[in-house]
Amino acid sequence: MTTTPDDAHVQHTWQLTHDNGDEISIDLWTDGYTVHVDGGPDNGEQWEGGRADVDHLLTKYRANGYRLARDYAVNDPEPHDEPVEDDDPEPDGRPERCPECSAPVVYDPRFGDEFREGAAWLCTGCKWGQYLTA
Numbered sequence: 001m002t003t004t005p006d007d008a009h010v011q012h013t014w015q016l017t018h019d020n021g022d023e024i025s026i027d028l029w030t031d032g033y034t035v036h037v038d039g040g041p042d043n044g045e046q047w048e049g050g051r052a053d054v055d056h057l058l059t060k061y062r063a064n065g066y067r068l069a070r071d072y073a074v075n076d077p078e079p080h081d082e083p084v085e086d087d088d089p090e091p092d093g094r095p096e097r098c099p100e101c102s103a104p105v106v107y108d109p110r111f112g113d114e115f116r117e118g119a120a121w122l123c124t125g126c127k128w129g130q131y132l133t134a
């Protein structure tokens with residue numbers, strides 16, 4: 001019997017307490033959707049609805065007199081690969097001047113608006129911008 005819980009699979013834990021001494025521990029696993037409950041009326045139960053299930057359970061337990069004692073991150077979730085490419089060299093093909101107003105053109109590797117996002121050449125004079133097709 002081990003006294004050290006194996007929590008390598010746990011991403012985040014919520015701990016609730018009740019005035020009668022009951023304790024509930026809700027674990028969200030690192031897969032992002034498995035929710036496991038220890039203690040309380042759902043002891044040993046498991047769901048697969050992620051944070052939505054956690055919110056649902058917290059609401060339910062609070063309605064039953066439990067209080068959230070603490071919650072804490074156990075392990076980081078699986079890393080999402082967001083490539084960090086701060087040293088992107090400027091690609092070839094920058095226009096000498098803006099074709100619209102002839103002002104100088106600058107390169108912005110992270111230009112974005114509500115419609116598009118990506119590398120762009122931007123005019124310093126008007127709003128012209130040409131997106132690179134990567």
Ligand SMILES: [Zn+2]
Nearest residue numbers: 098101123126
């Ligand atoms: Zn321009």
